[in-house]
Amino acid sequence: MPIHHPFTHDVVVAGAGPVGLFLACELRLAGVSVVVLEQAADPSSPLKRLPFGMRGLSAPTLEAFDRRDLLNAVEAVQRFNPSTGAAKAASHWAQQPRRPAGHFAGISFFHEDIDTTRWPYRLPSPAGVNLAVDMQALETILAERATALGAEIRRGWGVEGFEQSDDGVAVQTRGERLHGRWLVGCDGGRSLVRKAGGFAFVGTDPEFTGYSVEAELADPDALGPGRTYTATGMYTYARPGVIAMVDFDGGAAHRAQPLTLDHVQAVLRRVSGVEVRLTALKLATTWTDRAFQATEYRRGHVLLAGDAAHIHSPLGGQGLNLGLGDALNLGWKLAAAVRGDAPVGLLDSYGAERRPEGARILDWSRAQVALMRPTPSTRALVTVIRDLIATGDGASYFAEKVWNVALRYDLDADHPLVGRSVPDFAFPDGPSTGERLRDGKALLLDFAPGGPLRSVAQRWGGRMSYAAGQPRDRLGLSAVLVRPDGVVAWLSEIAGDDVGLSQAALRWIGEP
Structure with a gap:
């Protein structure tokens, strides 16, 4: 049955943690009205501040923040103590003979052992591969950005229940009913949205x-x-x-x-x-170390993201990045659904792309637990892993997984760059690729201007930006179509492939 009420918002987001706030930023960037409901009246917590609030940001997150002009603010927090405004002390690694690059179950690997040539499609970029930040400072940055973009954040307004119909969701909160076209549960591991929405949640029980x-x-x-x-x-x-x-x-x-x-x-x-x-x-x-995942990320007009969709131990610091990746992947797709111009299957691609990534992180967490068991056989296995991680190949393998620099979605394409994060092509006389993605639109990079690709891009008007020029290193490519989330949707090594571009645009952006 349809909801016979005017919609108060396009999207209702449950939860004002980093995932819910970043999703609100993405939705507002696309012009979608959004309200964020947060049960806690006060966002501050000792557990969000140092030392317990420290979180590591990996390459996809840093690239996303760079492409949304958030990276400078995050790096400033990392350099300065947010409570005192004073410069932080030098990093611990700076006093060590070797620079740690990360760890697996507490076994460190080091920068000097890593072979970065294993990732030929990564070009120099302002976004690094890892960065530490405290949770409270990150939430403050994202809340300020979401508010500046026009998102409404209601603290002390938890979701108490909801009713779903064919065209929307009626959300109960503090005695009121908000009517949204969509509801997204970003409300944590004990998500009310997940439970009330009937999502199955399966996995492995804790060992410790x-x-x-x-x-x-x-x-x-x-x-x-x-x-x-x-x-x-x-x-x-x-x-x-x-x-x-x-x-x-x-x-x-x-x-x-x-x-x-x-x-x-x-x-x-x-x-x-x-x-x-x-x-x-x-x-x-x-x-x-309980590790569970929703069997589906969408049921009708209700979706899940972040810990509401997957939980695991905090070992390795992957959970925050996984949730922020959900928000980045979902935001532009949900906005297209709200506008009514999403191509068939676009919103379903959210779960199809993010569930396998969630499953991979859960297994990565389980593997670290296996190395921590207090048994003689585990201690023997730790010795083997320690020897492997000290090699160049071993350090490079673990860096690739921990930094997540090789994340690739299966977009049914042969070229290894399709489905990956777009390299930060640098143009001598214009903005870089990352800077060109700050408007949240799809982006066509034309490295052989003068052909028919500009006219194809113009057909999609306000949903696709066009940039022509010769970057310093174009990796042998002639044109690249980038999704709003920074993922390469299509590319060509042949100049003027307007047919291929049109087909890719129809698949990912919809009808012009």
Whole structure:
């Protein structure tokens, strides 16, 4: 049955975390009206600030932020302490003889061992391959951008329920009903939208309870610094009192009881094997390695993104990037559906492209858990992985996975660049490719101007930008069609392939 009410918004987004906020930015960039409903009245939280709020951003996220003119703001936060405005201390790696590039289950690999020639379609770009940022600062940046673009953010307005019809969704919140054409659940691992929407959520149960703790120790030198594997689990320690640890209890202690000083101390003693004494517990939270994923990302006019669609342990710092990738992939496709000019199957391609990527990250997380099990066979396997990761091929393999520099969607094309992030082609006399994508439109790069491609691009008017010129390195290409999310949709090595361009535009942009 249709909803017989005027729509208050094109899209209702549940959740004002980074994923929901970035999705709101993408929707507003495309001219779609959006309201973001967030249950928490106050966005600040000690768990979003340092040290527990630190998150790593990988290559696809940094490229997306560069293409939306957000990278400078994110890098500024990384360089300065947002609470004091003072410059941050030099990175820890700067005092080390080798520069860590990432890790797998705590086993580091290093920049000097990585062979970047394995990725021939990556050109120099302002976006690097990894960057650390604290969650609260990132949310502030995204909220400011979403608001500046015209998104409405209502804090203290959680989704309480909804009814879906053939043409929209009626969302219940604080005694009111908002009527949207679409509802997107970005409301976390315990998503109400996912549960109420009837989405199946399947995966593997936890093996451990993880703890993030800030405490005062009677003897701050009682524990060795860094990461330590023990006969019962693993812990990392940074003086004077920041501790992360995993206890292989099958996840039994997660949210099962209050986190008292006595409980945390008992677990720390069991995991570390040291009779450490805590004198004060400042902050403590638990997490697990439960890894679940929705079997579908869309049901009618309801979609899922971020932790609402997939959850896994925070090992390796992949979850935030995975969710932001969902938002980038979904935003322009959902906007096209709202406008009514989306080609057949475009919105369904969101789940088709993002579910396999989510499944890959869940398996990557499970593999790290397997290397952390407190068994003799696991310790032996760690020795093998440590030897492999120290080689050039090993370091390059792990860098490719952790940085996600080889992300490619299956777009049914032979050329290896189709489905990948577009290289940042640099033009001597004009903006770079990244700068040209800041309007959120599809982009045609014509490296052999003077042919028929300009007229093809003009047929799509406001939905496709056109740029002609000779970049410093065009990788042997004559033309490239880039989706609004920065993914190469089509390319040609032959000048003037207007037929191929027209077919690709019809597939990804719709009728002119």
